[in-house]
Amino acid sequence: MSYLMYLRKSRADKEAEARGEGETLARHEQILSELAAKMDLPIGATYKEIVSGETISSRPKMQQLLIEVMQGQWDGVLVMEIERLARGDTKDQGTVAEAFKFSNTKIITPIKTYDPLNEYDEEYFEFNLFMSRREYKTINRRIQRGRVAAFQDGWYIAGTAPYGYEKIKRKGDKGYTLDIVDNEAQVVRMIYDLYTHGELQDDGSYLRFGSYQIKDRLNDLHIQSRSGSTWSAATIIDILRNPAYAGYQRWSWRKVQKKLVGGNIVESRPKNDDCPKVKGRFEAIITDEQFELAQKIREGKPTPIRSTNALQNPLSGLVYCEKCGTLMTRQPSNTKDHYPVLRCPNSKCTNISAPLYLIEQKLIEGLAEWADEYELNWPKKDWEDTEISTATYQHSVDSMQGKLDTITKQLSAAYDLLEQGIYTLQIFQERRSTLENQKEETETELQRLNRELEISQARARAKREFLPTIRHIVDTYWTIDDVFVKNTMLKEVLEKVDYLKTERNKKGGRGNANFSIYFYPRVPKF
Known part of the structure; x- marks a missing residue:
């Protein structure tokens, strides 16, 4: 009999940690360990899910758990709540339910033990999964409404700040905003100037730079990107099309789109410059006019078309x-x-x-x-x-491995004979010394034979x-x-x-x- 412990953080756990309630997984592990000791359940392994994912496909530890459950490796799984196992769509919930039912694997929580062969437990288990999914959707809608409201109010809601800015939250503010990083902002202005106006030539004319020429200029000047690596043309284009530098922020610029291709769900994140934009609560690095000019130049360039x-x-x-x-x-x-x-x-x-x-x-x-x-x-x-x-070396390796196993057993037997009083300490030491020398020689020869093999x-x-x-x-x-x-x-x-x-x-x-x-x-x- 062996049991698996599965630990996973929820969004509520992260909020509790922010309030100073301690590390979630450590608390849950202690609670489940005490429960296992109380119920006399041997824990064979503990899986900790440290990634946040709505679906099973984005949770590697859950995938491993389901495979092992389907193979019948565990008598039961200890988890804080049923909801920790699956909060995905109906397909994911059905996968979890079937895995535990057909392998007859129990689910043990601090509140209740679910037996998949018990009709009432099965109904209660499926009902909990359904309610968990409904609760997740309700919470997600509330969060998205809050994000949209913060976006429309000008607060910066993206995860990281673009090059040229740093993300900050001032005391008393409801949300985050951006502060200009002076040395990076100078680079941004240079990128836009080279792209929209160009560089003055000896004959008095201006030579406009493309994205490849700009990245070469930055690399020649040994100006590092935020990651510390060299600049690429793609990074230059992303800076040129980001309205944050003109004081605006965008919503759903790269919204996830899902398609069914060959029976599999494929996700893509196409760039959409026509996405909603609002004026942000931060200072612009360039003017609206220069940003619009950069977009006209960029959109006016022909896009390479591959015939196949x-x-x-x-x-x-x-x-x-x-x-x-x-x-x-x-x-x-x-x-x-x-x-x-x-x-x-x-x-x-x-x-x-x-x-x-x-x-x-x-x-x-x-x-x-x-x-x-x-x-x-x-x-x-x-x-x-x-x-x-090859066959000869394989035979020699097998023979030498057998000799090593015999010596190891003899060495173990010598200890047993000492404990039983049959060997005196002097005889045991002599015997052990002989066997250990033989073992060392045999191991060396086995290594040589394995290399030859x-x-x-x-x-x-x-x-x-x-x-x-x-x-x-x-x-x-x-x-x-x-x-x-x-x-x-x-x-x-x-x-x-x-x-x-x-x-x-x-x-x-x-x-x-x-x-x-x-x-x-x-x-x-x-």
Whole structure:
């Protein structure tokens, strides 16, 4: 008989902690431990849910609990209240109810023990789950009404402050507001100035910057983002489209949308610039006019349209720039042939692009040469006898493990003989010393044999699986039209590929492979 203790915080618990009522999980664990001791219930494990989630899918410990309950691992689960198990939708509640009912697992609370095979307990259990869900919806509606009211009143309700501000709550205020962080605000003003007005040139004209040029300027000036990392173009765009810098706050800018795709619920958070906005109770960093100008410029830029979502790069996710370490990307060439090239997307990197087909060709040729060299590096006897040597080493490991088990039992028996008075202390010490020396020698030899076994197994895998896979790729690669299949095949045998090209091809020399590639095979380690 073994029981599981499940602990989870609710929103009310967090509010109680804020009032100084102590740490919730610790209090609940003490109460349930006292209950278990009183009922003489052995606790086999304790699961603490430290994440807040409405559904089972967002609570990993609850998922683990349900799996183990369905497998019949526990005789019962101790929990403070039925509501701690499920507050999700009808589907989640049904999952919980069925798991406990069909596995005949009891639910023990400080108030009542629920037997899933008892008809009245089952009805009471399902009723409690229903009321828990109803209570959750009522509380959630009240909270959302409060958030909407605070938003409309100008209080800042988002979790974190945007770059350039800090979130504060002054004494006597009902809600939070924002204070300007001077050094960050200067960076925000510079971003908007470069984007909307530009930088004065020697000829008296102004050159406007795009998001990529702005992020390069900030990184060149060694200005760190709030996270301490380098700036990205996406971060610049988010700053340019955030109305907080003009003194406004937005509601439901990235509202969660749920769709049923292939029988699964998929969540997305699309950006919606037409969401409701109100004037906030904080000072603006830029003017309304500059913010509106930035939106007109941003919306006036063409959005890249992909003609297809299908994978077009057979080397996707594999080839890295040897100079800067950036993952290289496919791009159509600007020549009249429009053949695709592989290029480093880092605008500061000087690595030169090359035709994609040429890199593919050299990679396949390199794989063929590597496979031959890899096989030649082994002595012929080792190559031919891999399966035999693996079986031999496995037998030796099993034999040595058996010897170690015997010595361990003999050592334990020596202690028993000492306690029974059959061994004198001197005889016991001599016997123990001998056995411990034998044990140490046996353990050392067992480690050596295990290492040899791992090497032999790796060689067997290479002979049986890895090299045949590489040779299959080399033989069939150019007969396959599906780019995704090609990419999958290469990722099966390659960790990554480093690419370097320092000199441009001369006119008419497109087929000159004056670049170097170094690939890292997923060869079995030994």
